[in-house]
Amino acid sequence: MDIITGWVGGKIKEGMADLLAEYIAVSPLFIGVSIGVYALLNMFSKGLAKLGVAGVFIYGGALVVMLP
Numbered sequence: 001m002d003i004i005t006g007w008v009g010g011k012i013k014e015g016m017a018d019l020l021a022e023y024i025a026v027s028p029l030f031i032g033v034s035i036g037v038y039a040l041l042n043m044f045s046k047g048l049a050k051l052g053v054a055g056v057f058i059y060g061g062a063l064v065v066m067l068p
Contacts, residue, residue, distance in 0.1 A: 023064050030060045 034056040041049040 019065065023061065026060065026064060030057055033060075 034053040037052040037056050038049045041052040
């Protein structure tokens with residue numbers, strides 16, 4: 001049983017490390033897109049612009065998780 005839990009724990013750690021590395025790799029892209037979204041939506045509403053930036057990071061994070 002100890003071997004199985006160690007193996008599963010190792011796989012989870014490896015997967016989380018890969019996910020974090022992918023998120024860090026695409027974060028400059030997220031920052032660039034969020035600046036554009038903020039500038040565009042700020043013409044209409046400052047609150048909407050902040051929500052747009054949050055949406056970029058949430059949607060981008062979901063894509064990092066779902067796409068291989």
